[in-house]
Amino acid sequence: xxxxxxxxxxxxxxxxxxxxxAAFVPDLMDQSKLRxxxxxxxxxxxxxxxxxxxxxxxxxxxxxxxxxxxxxxxDSKILGFVSHIDKEIITAAEQAxxxxxxxxxxxxxxxxxxxxxxxxxx
Numbered sequence: 001x002x003x004x005x006x007x008x009x010x011x012x013x014x015x016x017x018x019x020x021x022a023a024f025v026p027d028l029m030d031q032s033k034l035r036x037x038x039x040x041x042x043x044x045x046x047x048x049x050x051x052x053x054x055x056x057x058x059x060x061x062x063x064x065x066x067x068x069x070x071x072x073x074x075d076s077k078i079l080g081f082v083s084h085i086d087k088e089i090i091t092a093a094e095q096a097x098x099x100x101x102x103x104x105x106x107x108x109x110x111x112x113x114x115x116x117x118x119x120x121x122x
Contacts, residue, residue: 020057025061062089
């Protein structure tokens with residue numbers, strides 16, 4: 001994966017939007033799906049960058065091993081996704097503070113309603 005395709009955000013970009021969302025989603029296909037649903041989403045290169053991010057919502061691909069170690073340090077609300085067969089990761093992520101953890105396919109299918117539900121936008 002080329003790092004040139006990851007959109008980084010500085011703090012001004014994150015706080016400019018009425019609803020700010022930052023994401024650790026290394027896969028470019030997943031990034032493009034999220035960008036279609038939420039054009040202003042900001043992607044970070046390292047999950048640790050989310051620890052001090054002042055955003056309304058954090059979206060995380062839980063399939064990366066380093067993610068679970070950082071979840072409890074993130075102050076924002078967290079939505080996570082992972083393969084449906086990774087039951088242990090789903091349980092661990094929920095215990096570490098994720099608002100919602102869903103199988104990848106359901107996450108992308110229901111992304112808009114998930115965001116609205118977690119942030120209570122409707």
